[in-house]
Structures are given as C-alpha cells and as structure tokens.
Amino acid sequence: MFIYTVRSGESLYSIAHKYRVSLEAVQSVNQLPAGTLVPGQDLIIPTNHYIVQPGDSLYLIARMSYLSIQTIMTANGLNSYALTVGQRIYLPPRSKAIADNLSFIVPTEPSEVEALIRTYQSVSTYIAVFDYHISAEGELSQLDDTFVIRTLRSHRIVPLATVTNLTAAGFSAELASTVLNDAARRSRLVERIYRLMTNKHYGGVMIDFERVKGEDRETFTEFLRLLARRLKEGGYVTAVAVPPKTREDIPWMLGYDYRGIGAAVDLVFIMAYDWHEISTPPGPVAPIGAVRQTLGFAIERMDRRKILLGLPRYGYDWAAPFTNPANNRAVSVQTAIQLAFRHRVPISYSVRDEQAYFSYRNGQGRLHQVWFENIRGRAAKLDLAVRLRIRGGGSWQLGLEFPQSSYLVNAFVQARKLI
Incomplete structure (x- = not known):
C-alpha cells in the first residue's frame, strides 16, 4: 500500500x-x-x-x-x-502491532447500524454506544440500544455504554459537579451503571464527562476509582474520554488529572481533535505536533498501555468573516472532498500539521475555508501511535464518512479481539 x-x-x-x-x-x-x-x-x-x-x-x-x-x-x-x-x-508488509481500537456509534435505523458494524468489525475491539445522560440525582436516561448491543456481540466487538453529562444545552459542568460532589448521588450513579452493564449485557462503560471544573478534579478522579472498583467485580471495563492536554495549567482542562485518571481506569481515550472547531478561527483540527505533544504529556503520567489515541473522522467548514459559530459547520472527510470537487478548487496540505485544507466561494461569493483529516494525516497519526507503543486508537464517530479509514488501520495494526 x-x-x-x-x-x-x-x-x-x-x-x-x-x-x-x-x-x-x-x-x-x-x-x-x-x-x-x-x-x-x-x-x-x-x-x-x-x-x-x-x-x-x-x-x-x-x-x-x-x-x-x-x-x-x-x-x-x-x-x-x-x-x-x-x-x-x-513494498513489504509492515510488521503489525496488536492494538485495541475503540470508536463511537450513535444508534440509528437497524439497517444502518448493521452496515456500519459490518464495515468496521475487522478493526474494532470496542465500540461505545452513544449515549446515556446522567441526571442531577445520579440516575441514567433511557436508550434504545438492544439491537446495536446484540449486533456488536455477534461481530465479536465489545459494546461499551457511553455515559455523559450532556443536556439539551450541551455538556454541563454544573450537572457533573452536582453529582460528583454528593456522595449519595455519586454512589447511586455507580450502582446504576453497574446495573446497566448486567441488564443489557454491555462489556463496560465509557465515561464522557466534558468541561469538568478545576475544583472538581479530585472528586471526578475519585468517582472513576469507585466506578472502576465496582465494575471490576463483574469483569467489566472502565474507560474514560479526556481532552488533549499538552501541559498541566490549561484553565479549561484543570478538571482532568491524567495521573490520577490513568491509575484509576482501564482505558483512557484521548480526544486528540478540535484544536480548531466551529467557535474558533479556521485551522487544523488535529495537528500532528499537538497530537505528539499530548501523547508525550500523557505517557509521562500514565501507563502507555492504557492510552487510546482518539482521532476525528471529520473537519470543519468556516464561513467568512470566521467569527460567528452559527455560520460554521462540521463536515465528514468525504463531504470535505466533495465540496472541493463541487467548487473546482484544489486541496492543499500542511506538512507541518499533517492536515488538508482548501478555500472556496459559495454561490453568493462568500469565502469559506475548510480544514479536515485526510489519508496522509490519519496515516501519520497511526504511525506515531505504533512507534510510541500505546494501547491503540479510535475515532469519533462511525457514520461520518472516511472510506479509507478501515484499510489504513488494517495496514498499521491488527485489532485485538476479546470476544
């Protein structure tokens, strides 16, 4: 290849x-x-x-x-x-490392779910089903996930339940804080997650609490310790998604103690993307330099055999003057390429960032700029993950079209199968 x-x-x-x-x-x-x-x-x-x-x-x-x-x-x-x-x-085949691969799926129509799982079965160890919301009382929302769990298991993929602090207004730091700082609510949530594992035949949980406050750093880590200890009793996996820290003093990431989290859980999925997103000026979504720096920071603080490098299957399309998030949107890799084709513009590549980009004008003459993860960008990160000998990788989210992603993963690693 x-x-x-x-x-x-x-x-x-x-x-x-x-x-x-x-x-x-x-x-x-x-x-x-x-x-x-x-x-x-x-x-x-x-x-x-x-x-x-x-x-x-x-x-x-x-x-x-x-x-x-x-x-x-x-x-x-x-x-x-x-x-x-x-x-x-x-061109001899690469010597493949055995790696865990974890991606996310949002349940949709059964035919779509089955097609996605069939497509990615060879490269998937875990797939996290998105999502169960927590309530302020430490309860869990409902999710129609029976079909997706059964289909994942039939394809030898471990299903994980994704538990989030999402609300109608987005990820809520206040909601997480309310639960994390009350011992009764925290314990209730641990038990509700354990019951979810046993009742629905999940293989484990993915905790995706975003925007955790700096003052909740210790209580979040303690919650993960309690949860992991409880789930281990039933043989279940505890995974957590964390933002991509490159240093300890980033104000909006103070709530994530890499060292403590790494010691508490089985898997740490580092969301190595969105360095630029709809609320920022245009730029690389997952620049290789920042990804490398994040992995270096993480490896100094936790067992590298717990680290999963989370990568995007998308990019962003920003509209001039690039200051109003309402005018910007996320686009899949395939959609980005189709945009370049439709507007007859060439795609450029930042060697420094290992990211693709291009500009175009829409029918009204408005300037747009697009940055996205392409084949070279993904290959560079897979190569980095292999060289650093971390546990594996994954992506957000299946369903965002990136046709070559499975082929690339198979070229670099052999996905571990646990069932």
Missing part, C-alpha cells in the same frame, strides 16, 4: 495505469464515484509494488509507503539509492 496525491489533469485511469494496478481496486478501496478526482486529493493505492516514475527517490517512496528507506532497500536487494524509471519496487 502507498498513498498517492492526485495531480492536476490526472484521471483514475491514468493513475491506475502508471502504477499497473486495477482501476476497480483503486476505485473500490477509496469508494470513488466516477470522475470525482480533485487535485491534491489523497488516494490509497492497494498494491505491494511501486513503479518508479520520473523524479522519484527512495526517500519519496518511503514517505508514500510509510516504510523506512532501509526496509525498502533490504526487501529489494538494493545496494545504492539509484533508481530507474519503470523499475518495480517491492
């Missing part, structure tokens, strides 16, 4: 022809409708051979295939860096 970036004037046929691969294979793995290529668009070329083109070098081929130069040279018996146009270079 290697990743190719489309150039101006190229077609799917010309790309497949020059690399001597089946057009249908390229079209299938990238889920490309006919004639929808955009200059700057990334494609996975599903082959273990590379045909040298004018201007190629071993360095370039290594970057495209995410293999080292030495690996390529050894596999091909090369004694020098010299290449000839048309030369066939063997």
Whole structure:
C-alpha cells in the first residue's frame, strides 16, 4: 500500500495505469464515484509494488509507503539509492502491532447500524454506544440500544455504554459537579451503571464527562476509582474520554488529572481533535505536533498501555468573516472532498500539521475555508501511535464518512479481539 496525491489533469485511469494496478481496486478501496478526482486529493493505492516514475527517490517512496528507506532497500536487494524509471519496487508488509481500537456509534435505523458494524468489525475491539445522560440525582436516561448491543456481540466487538453529562444545552459542568460532589448521588450513579452493564449485557462503560471544573478534579478522579472498583467485580471495563492536554495549567482542562485518571481506569481515550472547531478561527483540527505533544504529556503520567489515541473522522467548514459559530459547520472527510470537487478548487496540505485544507466561494461569493483529516494525516497519526507503543486508537464517530479509514488501520495494526 502507498498513498498517492492526485495531480492536476490526472484521471483514475491514468493513475491506475502508471502504477499497473486495477482501476476497480483503486476505485473500490477509496469508494470513488466516477470522475470525482480533485487535485491534491489523497488516494490509497492497494498494491505491494511501486513503479518508479520520473523524479522519484527512495526517500519519496518511503514517505508514500510509510516504510523506512532501509526496509525498502533490504526487501529489494538494493545496494545504492539509484533508481530507474519503470523499475518495480517491492513494498513489504509492515510488521503489525496488536492494538485495541475503540470508536463511537450513535444508534440509528437497524439497517444502518448493521452496515456500519459490518464495515468496521475487522478493526474494532470496542465500540461505545452513544449515549446515556446522567441526571442531577445520579440516575441514567433511557436508550434504545438492544439491537446495536446484540449486533456488536455477534461481530465479536465489545459494546461499551457511553455515559455523559450532556443536556439539551450541551455538556454541563454544573450537572457533573452536582453529582460528583454528593456522595449519595455519586454512589447511586455507580450502582446504576453497574446495573446497566448486567441488564443489557454491555462489556463496560465509557465515561464522557466534558468541561469538568478545576475544583472538581479530585472528586471526578475519585468517582472513576469507585466506578472502576465496582465494575471490576463483574469483569467489566472502565474507560474514560479526556481532552488533549499538552501541559498541566490549561484553565479549561484543570478538571482532568491524567495521573490520577490513568491509575484509576482501564482505558483512557484521548480526544486528540478540535484544536480548531466551529467557535474558533479556521485551522487544523488535529495537528500532528499537538497530537505528539499530548501523547508525550500523557505517557509521562500514565501507563502507555492504557492510552487510546482518539482521532476525528471529520473537519470543519468556516464561513467568512470566521467569527460567528452559527455560520460554521462540521463536515465528514468525504463531504470535505466533495465540496472541493463541487467548487473546482484544489486541496492543499500542511506538512507541518499533517492536515488538508482548501478555500472556496459559495454561490453568493462568500469565502469559506475548510480544514479536515485526510489519508496522509490519519496515516501519520497511526504511525506515531505504533512507534510510541500505546494501547491503540479510535475515532469519533462511525457514520461520518472516511472510506479509507478501515484499510489504513488494517495496514498499521491488527485489532485485538476479546470476544
């Protein structure tokens, strides 16, 4: 496998022809409708051979295939860096790490749920069903999740129940604080979660309390300790989603004690995205530098074998003057590419951030800027996760179209199966 970036004037046929691969294979793995290529668009070329083109070098081929130069040279018996146009270079399969993979799913129509689970079964260890809301009394809301739990288990995926502090107005720091700081309510919530595990045959819980206050830092960690201890009695997994901290003194992340949380739970899903989002100016959603810094910060404070790198299956479309969140929106990876195609604009790539971006004007002439996670961006993060030897990764959320994501995960790791 290697990743190719489309150039101006190229077609799917010309790309497949020059690399001597089946057009249908390229079209299938990238889920490309006919004639929808955009200059700057990334494609996975599903082959273990590379045909040298004018201007190629071993360095370039290594970057495209995410293999080292030495690996390529050894596999091909090369004694020098010299290449000839048309030369066939063997790309050996990567040595795959065994990794846990956890993603989120929102229950919809049974046919849609089943199709999503079938698509991602080979790369999924856990899938967290979103979501159960907590109440101020420590009770849980209802969720019609019987079908999704049964379907997950039939595909050997451990179902997790996602428990959140979501309200109609969004994630509520006040709601979390009310429950966390009252021993009776906190204990009630622990028991309600335990009962949910046993009654609905979940394999564990994903706690997604967002915007936890700095003053609730200790009580949040203590809640996780109590919950993990209770769930362990039944053999259930305790996972928690946390924001991407790069240092300890970020004001809106003071409620998350990485060291204490890491010691308390089984899995820590780091939400390594939204460095830029609808309420900020345009920019990379998951820049590689910040992701690397977050993982370094986490590894210093918890067992790396508990860390899951959470990645986005989306980006954002900001409308000028970029100051009103109501004018901005989230877009899936596939939607972003379709926008570039529809407006006939090339896609650019920030090598520094490992993120794709482009600008366009809509029918009224209004300027838009789009940043999103593309194939190269995802591959760079998977490569980083493997090199840092963390537990695995995952994404928010299945259903946001990123056609090549399963292929990429399979190229870098082998998903652990627990059932």
